[in-house]
Amino acid sequence: MMNAYTRPDFRLPPQPTAESAAFWTGGERGKLLVMRCRACGHFFHPPAPVCFRCRSLDVAPEATSGRGTVAAFTVNQQQWLPGLPPPYVVAMIELAEDHDVRVTSNVVDVDPKDLRVGLPVEVFFEEWGEGEDRVWIPLFQPATDTHEGELA
Template structure:
């Protein structure tokens, strides 16, 4: 069974397809200078409609994680890491993702990570791997 893919729309298309160019695109409000995730047409901080997706560094840290031993899809090797990643650009700017490319038992809180992308059809899933 393949991964479930998001339904693309005008609000989230940049986030899910930025990986095609190797970019993690996060909505940013020009009015209050805050990043907004998940993507949406209005800033939840100041209610401005002046929100657009812009590239971020793709760097962050693991703030929480769990090791999952349930095989929801055939391509996931057990165990796999489901993590909350806080991006470097803004305190509290967090994504739910997977940490890949390393022994899952070595993942830890405050571990520096960087984005990588898994392309499936017209979606580039942002995944994270350990950063030097």
């Protein structure tokens, strides 16, 4: 029987850098923080100290809606790590704020028959680690209150 793709219960936690710390910890306040350039206004990801469009150094993390659509996905069927059983979905999420910005994550709690390019999704966070090593991993699930095409 094909179940809805669920959440892995095991992860290799990220090791945030100075640039990516906001991305990995914004979930503490329920916010998906993505780098934005103050010179040209574009969001970009992954985090970097310079805007790849205009080369400005005036960049900083900014809260997004956490909404987007599935731009591409694959369903992993291979058990690469003990404790991380397949199947699970690895997807590129196109953020609602900027269609050029894509975040790679998992889509979870999705019925396999609903999974497709263009599926509206929303972020939620899983807290991992302890103390100074705590991170809030952004994961995505099918959007609950978004009408089809609203984000297109």
